[in-house]
Amino acid sequence: MVFIRKVAKTVFLSFLISFNYAFSSVVAADDPMDSISLLNNAMELESYLSSPARNSLLEILDHSESGILWHEYEVSPDENLTTVFINEGLMQADLNLLMNIPQSAGWISQPGEIDILRYQLSNDNRVIKLEITTVSGEVLSFSKVTQAGGDTFTVTVDDKKKPLETVRIGGVIKHSFYASAKVAGLSPSAMSEFANIFQWQLDFSRDIHRGDRFEILLEKVSGDQLADDTRILAAQIYQQRRTLTAIRYNDGRYYTLEGKLLGRTFLRLPLKEEYPVSSGFDLSRQHPIIGQIREHKGTDWAVPVGSPVITTADGIVVESVVGHPTAGNYIEIQHGRRYITRYLHLSQLKVKAGQQVRRGEVIGLSGNSGLSTGPHLHYEVYVDGRPVDAMRAKLRTNRALGGSELSGFMQVSSRYLNMLRNEEALVDATVNVPSEAS
Numbered sequence: 001m002v003f004i005r006k007v008a009k010t011v012f013l014s015f016l017i018s019f020n021y022a023f024s025s026v027v028a029a030d031d032p033m034d035s036i037s038l039l040n041n042a043m044e045l046e047s048y049l050s051s052p053a054r055n056s057l058l059e060i061l062d063h064s065e066s067g068i069l070w071h072e073y074e075v076s077p078d079e080n081l082t083t084v085f086i087n088e089g090l091m092q093a094d095l096n097l098l099m100n101i102p103q104s105a106g107w108i109s110q111p112g113e114i115d116i117l118r119y120q121l122s123n124d125n126r127v128i129k130l131e132i133t134t135v136s137g138e139v140l141s142f143s144k145v146t147q148a149g150g151d152t153f154t155v156t157v158d159d160k161k162k163p164l165e166t167v168r169i170g171g172v173i174k175h176s177f178y179a180s181a182k183v184a185g186l187s188p189s190a191m192s193e194f195a196n197i198f199q200w201q202l203d204f205s206r207d208i209h210r211g212d213r214f215e216i217l218l219e220k221v222s223g224d225q226l227a228d229d230t231r232i233l234a235a236q237i238y239q240q241r242r243t244l245t246a247i248r249y250n251d252g253r254y255y256t257l258e259g260k261l262l263g264r265t266f267l268r269l270p271l272k273e274e275y276p277v278s279s280g281f282d283l284s285r286q287h288p289i290i291g292q293i294r295e296h297k298g299t300d301w302a303v304p305v306g307s308p309v310i311t312t313a314d315g316i317v318v319e320s321v322v323g324h325p326t327a328g329n330y331i332e333i334q335h336g337r338r339y340i341t342r343y344l345h346l347s348q349l350k351v352k353a354g355q356q357v358r359r360g361e362v363i364g365l366s367g368n369s370g371l372s373t374g375p376h377l378h379y380e381v382y383v384d385g386r387p388v389d390a391m392r393a394k395l396r397t398n399r400a401l402g403g404s405e406l407s408g409f410m411q412v413s414s415r416y417l418n419m420l421r422n423e424e425a426l427v428d429a430t431v432n433v434p435s436e437a438s
Ligand SMILES: [Zn+2]
Pocket: 030, 031, 279, 296, 298, 299, 300, 377, 378, 379
């Protein structure tokens, strides 16, 4: 305690010193991005995160040599490629490259053409592969080719439906999920997908124990190896106290047995009451104090000092910092592997780094700390290290299937469960699963 108080005092002193410094050296007032090195690419994200979330992320990434994570985005009928790029915070430069391809020109502006979009990113957040499933079921695969004259994308179209087969893979975890899954024959990309599906329920570095069992139902092209183009239809993890289940429905998303959308859901506002936005997300804003163009990577609400600030999704507190020269007292929370939220200029912090928080939980009180023009809350959302407009981004909100959708889902899920639990129910190929040598 004494130590903490001492540290706090030192931080406060250096805060006063750097406050003056900050003013004289023209640091963006309410935007700490200039002074806190933050998340411009995946590499930075890796070195930046210090929580258990980071460990599990690294464990999976380290082991998935060829299995770069596929990000999947379900496109709504009013969206086109441009809006998807904005929502996912993808680079305009890559969109421009895609625009150069005649085959993709239509979808860039035309809404309602794309059903599902999947993409892989390089370490510096550039799109390296893109897979578009059109509403008519055609699959277009774009791959980036790097050459002397500049990067381009090549495209292959696959409209022939290849025969698929279902495969069941399972095992008991001996040392780590990775080792046991590898023995069971799971490909690196399927491992990433599996970790992705359960990322909101499980911290793979902490919550997986010796003796836990996993069963996975995969769909792959008939006759092909268990390679990267497999898709997880259903998955279960049996733990001592609980069983987690994920079932893929025909919207490409995973649900619990009860038909509830798996994973993180976000609240739109980090406040209990609605307040007018005093300064919106704007990457070309003229700064109120310094008068220069400074990005505003968050949303501001002018709220009275002491207003409860809530976390918008389940997660782990990565930072709970007192007296940062520009950000003031602030909190940063990691939500699963892809999302980070930040809450700035607080008067009181109610959570500590490493602590787990639930959506809607009060994490602090709003204030006017740091370099701030008046009492307000500044809130930021990052997707894969890129700032997004929290008021406009398509963040998942609560969703549960109902009515005829639910009964359709129930049929699918009981069929999958049957296959997961009973090998003979697999009429197609079944991979013989060796048990891991001890
Ligand atoms: Zn702000």
